[in-house]
Each structure stands twice: as structure tokens, then as C-alpha cells.
Amino acid sequence: MLETIRQHYVYNTSVRKALMARYVLRRLIQAVVTLAIVVSLTFVFGRLSGSPAAILLTENAPQSQIDALNHRLGFDLPIWQQYLNYMGGVLHGDFGDSYRQPGVPSMQLVFERIPASFQLGFAGLAVGLLLALIAAVSIHLTGRRSLRTVFLGFGSLRQAIPDFFFGLLLVLVFSVWLGALPSLGNADWRAMIMPVLTIATGQFVVYTRLMDNALSEQSVSDYTRTAYARGERHSTVVLTETLPNALLPVLTVAGINLGTFLGGLVIVENVFAWPGLGQLMLGAVYSRDFPVVQSALIIIAVIFVVANLLVDLIYGLVDPRVRLS
């Protein structure tokens, strides 16, 4: 009897491991396909503009000069060969040089900006999530509807103000009127306060609503009632029973929202002249430096795909139902 149970256990764990491995593999393949599509799309976008000679050379450049440039950049080849060359380059880590700074790989320019963007985005999201967590838990610990009205009321007001204008309002109050904070750059840690606040308050609304709904849903479930029946205190039930379950949807939504979040980061970086990826991209749009934009988009796609892969894997670890389906 004991032997059968042991065998059953061994069988089950090995099946689980196999299923998990298959799940991971499937997600990995999906990730690679997504990236290949993004890279191909950026290639198509890049060729939409035709030859870059019109942008890079002066208006009355001689034909020989145009031809030489097209030849150097490979624009004189048939389109399918350009595509193959480009994809081959990408696989070797060659994403093309910047048009405006000849000889400088576009990817190098992008990599220089990643730390600043990462710092700002991470801080903004973390502060926003923390504030939302505090708000949602305080609503449910105290059981006060008025708290919810205040938080969500503040939230809808904030949502009616575009990020760029909210940032400007902060500049007006804290830099111009109070003279307390620097209005641009990232030279000093205090310069981070306003951009982080802009991002965090924008995120706050979304996640407060989400966690509040999730907590409400969990609070009427059977296991919660059982916990109360055991004689647990209200605060213990909220913090140890319902909260962990209410955090799961946050993970999913954060993963899905990441693309929009990174797009929003572009706006905030430009309001505060924060030297990140978003500022680089917009500068490259104005100067028509397509390879830089292309490389930045590929990096953003990689971040998006890796983050969502992580979210799914973490989800698979935390919630066993996901793997088996």
C-alpha cells in the first residue's frame, strides 16, 4: 500500500515537472515569435520612408553621392535581400548605425539610456503600487466606504488630467512657486520626486480599483467565512487570507499594462527632460534617425516579452492551476 502511494507520488511529481517544462517551452517559443514579428514590423516601417538619402543629404546633392550612400546602407539591394541582411545583422547583434551619428551603433545609444528609464519607471511603478496597496488595505481594514470614495474620487480627478499636464502642474507648484524642487534633468535625487509622483499617481488609480475589487470579491468567499468562523480577527483575515489572493490579478494586469506604461514613460520623460529611452526616441523622431527608434522599439519589445514571461512563470509557481490548463 505504502509502495503504491510512493509510486503514485513519484509519478505525479514527474508528470508535473514534464507539464511545467512543456509550459515553459511553449511560452518561450511564443516569446521568440513575438520578437521576430516586432523586428520584422520595424523593418517594414523603416522601408516605408523610402531611401534615407532624401533625409540625410542636402536637397541638391549630386546623384553619385545619393547612389554612394544608398550603396553603403544597402538600400540598392532588392527588398527581400535587405530584409535578410537586416535579420542576419540582428541575429549577430548588429542593429545598424545611427543616421545622425555615423559610425555609432544605434543600439549603443539605446543602451546608454536604459538605466535612467529603468530607474524612473521602476520607482514610479513601485511607489504607485505601494500607495495603491496601502489604500486598498486601509479601505478593507477599516471597512469605511468614505475612504473608498476619497481614494477613488481623487483617482478619477487625476485620471482626467493628462500626465504631461499633471507634470507641469507639479513643476508650477513645487519649482516655480515654492522653489523647492528642480524642474528637469536627473542630476540630483530630488529631481526624481516629481516625475515619480506623476507616474505613481497615474498608476495608483488603476491598481487601487483593482485591489479593492479583488479584496471585495475574496471577502465573501467560503474560505474567508471559514476563517471568521475559526474566530480569526478581521485584520488577520484581510492580511493573511484575502490579501495574497487579491494580489494575483495585480500581477497579470501589471504585465498586460507594461506596454502602455512604457508608452506613458515616454511622455513623462519628455516633460521633465529625463535623459531616458523616451527622450532619446522622441529626439530621434524629430531628427528622422530611424535606426535609433528601431533599436529602442526592439528593446522595449524585449522588456515587454521578458516581463510577461516572468509574470506567467511566477503565476505558474504561485497558482498551480495555471500550469495544468
Add this chain to the structure above:
Amino acid sequence: MTTTTSPATVPAARVRRFRVTGPLVGTVLVGLVVLFCIAYPLLPGYDAYTQNLDKMLLGPFVDPSHPLGTDALGRDEASRLALAGRITLGIVVAIVAVNALIGLVVGTSAGYLGGKVDTVLMGWADVQLALPVILVLIALSAALGPSVWLMIIVLAATYWVGYARVARGTALSLRERDFVIAPRIQGASRWWTARKHIMPNVAVQILILASTDIGGVMLLTSSFDFLGLGVQAPTPSWGLMISEGQKYIRQAPHLALVPGIAIFLVIIGTNLISQRFTAEGSALFRIAKKGKRA
């Protein structure tokens, strides 16, 4: 253990009152802004273009001929605001209308006709979810050069998916109803039935969604204008006015504040109006929600 938090239920009377006051206030706010944009250029003092370098960066209420002050070139701020408002609101309404129309046609065909159309539509809708509009617009602007038409096309090509989903859901829920089946038995073609009996009912849903969407689209377009990816410089728009005002935020904060408040009023106004439809218990919203989920 004495206080169990139930999912807070708001008393019905309060909900009802709010559902009337909220949308009313919203309508008044949006109405006032729209009225200003339409009516101000008809008044005698209107002049959005004449520059007057003697009267640069005047504050509001200083000079009676410039009630909202002047910008860096001495142009009348109130006139600029009205003209920019016409342009901004015009673009937003055009985008919403095009999206609603595409969504109505595509969604209804997908829901009522089903089959391949449906599969393709829903597949595309899933792709859309993961594509942030701003990044698509940045990529295309880098390739083709930023322009207002590019912004309109990108938004028109991406935003209709939400409408299509609602239209599809409503059409799905209608296709087995008697008034839809009856003409088919009498020999009406599928397209005729779709046009005559499905679309009018779906259109109501779409119209509601469109009215609540104006705020969201305005938020997007004004952000793009601000970044220089939308309306281009000599033409004024609220987003552009704010980005110009940012340069003079120390000397003349009203240049950024005035158009910002206009944007805020329109967005908060449409959000308040939409509460009429998002409040639970509204029958129309229940259908719309079902459509979104399907």
C-alpha cells in the same frame, strides 16, 4: 471579528441621485467649453493671428481687449484657445466617429455572420491589446515624419477594436431573436437583415460608447500634440499650446494653465456623462458589458 467588511453597497437613492447629477454637471461642463469654442470666434474681439510685440505675455484680466492675456508673440490667448479648441475637438470627434463607424460595420458582420470574419477580427483585437498606440505612432513618425494625418490614421486604425467588440457582442445576443429570424424565414437576405434589424440596435450601443470615449481620445491626442507627434506648429491645438506654455511657465503660467484646464474640463465632463451608463443597474450598460466580455 465584529466588523466584517461587506463589498460596500451604496444606498439606492444615493446612486440614483448621483446618476442624474453627475451626467448633468458633465453635460454642462462639456457644453460650456464647446459653446466657447464655437461662439468666441464669432465675437468682434476675435483675432487669433495678429502679433503685437508691445503686449507680449500679458496676464489674464490685465487688458480688457485680451481677457485671457496674450502669448509670447502678443497674440490674444482667448482667441487662440477657441481656435485650438475647434481644431482639437474636431480631430477628436472625427477620430471617434471613424472608429465607431468601422467598429459598427466590422463588429456587426463578425457577430451576425460569424465564421472566418469573426476569427480574424478577434485575433486582430488581441494583437491590438498588446500594442501601445504611442509606440506605433513614434515608429511611423520616425519613418514618415510626424503629421496630424498620421496621428489620425494611426488612431483610426487602432481604436475601433473596442467598438467592434461591443458591436459583436450585441449582434451575437440579437441574432437568435424573433424579429431577426422572422424576416429571414420570409426570404430576406442576411445582409438586408443585418442592416435593417441588427445595425440600428447595435448603433445605440456604439453611440453610447462613443460619447464616453471622447475624453479618452482627447487625452491621447493632446498628449501626442504635446510631444509634437500630432498637430504641427503653425496650427494651434490645446496640447501644442501647453507645450509652448511650458517654455514660459515662470513668466506666464497662464499660457499652459488655460488650455490645460480646457482639456481637464472636457475629460472630466465626458467621464461624468459616462457615469450615466457605467452605473450598475443601467440596462444598456449590462448589454454593452456582456458584449465586451464575449
